[in-house]
Amino acid sequence: MAGHGLKAGEKKAVAIVGSTGSIGRSTLDVIRANPARFRVVALAAGRNTGLLKRQIREFSPAFVSVLTEDAAKDVARHFPYLRRAVGFGTLGASRAAAHGEADITVSAIVGAAGFLPTLAAIKAGHDVALANKETLVMGGALVMGEARKMGVRMLPVDSEHSAVFQALQGHRLRDVKRIILTASGGPFLRTALKGIRKATPAEALAHPTWSMGRRITVDSATLMNKAFEVIEARWLFGVTPDKIAVCVHPQSVVHSMVEYIDGSIVAQMGSSDMKGPIAYALAYPERINAPVKPFDITGKTLTFLKPDPRRFPCLGLAYSAMELGETAASVLNAADEVCVEEFLKGTIGFTDIYGTVASVLEGHRPWKVKTVDDILEADRWAREAARNFIMKGKCRGGRSI
Numbered sequence: 001m002a003g004h005g006l007k008a009g010e011k012k013a014v015a016i017v018g019s020t021g022s023i024g025r026s027t028l029d030v031i032r033a034n035p036a037r038f039r040v041v042a043l044a045a046g047r048n049t050g051l052l053k054r055q056i057r058e059f060s061p062a063f064v065s066v067l068t069e070d071a072a073k074d075v076a077r078h079f080p081y082l083r084r085a086v087g088f089g090t091l092g093a094s095r096a097a098a099h100g101e102a103d104i105t106v107s108a109i110v111g112a113a114g115f116l117p118t119l120a121a122i123k124a125g126h127d128v129a130l131a132n133k134e135t136l137v138m139g140g141a142l143v144m145g146e147a148r149k150m151g152v153r154m155l156p157v158d159s160e161h162s163a164v165f166q167a168l169q170g171h172r173l174r175d176v177k178r179i180i181l182t183a184s185g186g187p188f189l190r191t192a193l194k195g196i197r198k199a200t201p202a203e204a205l206a207h208p209t210w211s212m213g214r215r216i217t218v219d220s221a222t223l224m225n226k227a228f229e230v231i232e233a234r235w236l237f238g239v240t241p242d243k244i245a246v247c248v249h250p251q252s253v254v255h256s257m258v259e260y261i262d263g264s265i266v267a268q269m270g271s272s273d274m275k276g277p278i279a280y281a282l283a284y285p286e287r288i289n290a291p292v293k294p295f296d297i298t299g300k301t302l303t304f305l306k307p308d309p310r311r312f313p314c315l316g317l318a319y320s321a322m323e324l325g326e327t328a329a330s331v332l333n334a335a336d337e338v339c340v341e342e343f344l345k346g347t348i349g350f351t352d353i354y355g356t357v358a359s360v361l362e363g364h365r366p367w368k369v370k371t372v373d374d375i376l377e378a379d380r381w382a383r384e385a386a387r388n389f390i391m392k393g394k395c396r397g398g399r400s401i
């Protein structure tokens with residue numbers, strides 16, 4: 001497969017979808033720090049064409065994509081060399097992800113918008129450095145089936161899954177007792193429940209240990225992000241939900257752990273900088289220079305706590321969705337995506353996120369996932385159900401924490 005068979009000295013060709021986001025920018029930092037190892041062949045952005053243009057000037061990709069046709073025309077005008085090699089929308093991002101020259105695609109679009117481009121990369125036979133966890137939340141069974149069929153590697157970028165992946169190296173999956181995902185607990189770990197109900201977008205966006213995009217930051221405050229990561233781990237590592245546990249670790253030093261049947265726990269540690277896991281995914285199985293600040297382990301106190309279900313009810317929704325199976329996790333993601341947007345706009349309160357998503361999930365009767373359309377239909381259904389729920393004001397004074 002592409003990427004596995006590079007000749008000595010040959011540069012790995014990288015496509016990045018979501019290049020203007022937090023993960024996309026960190027990926028380009030890793031590439032900048034390793035110019036002899038990587039070259040950029042395709043970039044896809046959303047609305048930030050200003051930054052994309054600077055990236056094009058620096059990396060000269062062979063194909064780029066943006067969100068709208070107008071923006072695509074504007075980019076093509078600025079870079080005559082790209083001529084017909086500017087796409088837009090989902091199709092454009094999918095063409096970037098599946099670009100013929102790429103050995104590996106970094107999937108770093110946020111939300112359900114990353115699903116089809118990631119699948120396109122897999123179908124093109126590229127290894128995937130997966131940051132867009134929504135792809136596996138929405139269609140884990142189908143996506144992993146496609147990856148197996150194409151013989152491509154799904155290399156985790158999420159720091160927790162990268163930690164698990166690293167802790168699994170040299171071990172047999174059947175010797176795993178539990179995967180333990182760590183969660184920082186976000187900004188409201190010690191806030192009184194009353195205070196959480198009044199949490200503002202600015203407070204939810206003030207993550208204590210990680211700097212990330214807006215959606216994942218809010219999801220980290222509700223722990224919905226951890227719910228998604230539990231589902232992601234289920235598919236990525238092929239383990240049953242009862243083997244995935246979560247513990248709160250406020251210092252974000254241990255990025256996750258694997259407990260083996262002999263009682264040993266193997267943990268991966270490091271600074272809270274996504275360039276570490278990105279570098280590991282890009283160069284796997286080798287290790288390369290990741291431009292992260294040196295990490296000093298001395299003087300650190302590490303604590304591990306059980307997540308409080310009253311404070312973090314969203315976490316339980318992962319296990320409910322996995323039990324329901326089929327389209328349920330796609331519904332979980334889409335309803336949350338709508339709720340986070342509405343929360344950031346100030347339409348709903350912080351704890352309404354859980355109330356709304358839980359109600360939408362409860363109202364869903366999952367259908368069989370045979371094709372991609374079954375997944376996308378569930379996504380549409382959930383968005384409409386969540387919007388209706390919010391519009392009717394049911395989340396106000398309804399179930400929350």
Ligand SMILES: NC(=O)c1ccc[n+]([C@@H]2O[C@H](COP(=O)([O-])OP(=O)(O)OC[C@H]3O[C@@H](n4cnc5c(N)ncnc54)[C@H](OP(=O)(O)O)[C@@H]3O)[C@@H](O)[C@H]2O)c1
Pocket residue numbers: 017018019020021022023024044045046047048049066067089090093107108109110111113114131132133134157158159210211212213214215216274
């Ligand atoms: N940030 C982290 O530390 C981190 C850690 C682990 C996992 N992840 C996962 O990585 C993914 C990206 O997160 P992020 O924090 O990097 O998000 P982000 O900073 O919000 O960036 C999102 C990227 O997606 C692009 N985008 C959004 N909608 C798009 C669309 N419809 N078509 C094409 N591109 C679109 C954005 O383009 P514009 O900005 O140009 O509009 C941007 O490049 C998420 O799935 C997240 O869960 C992130």
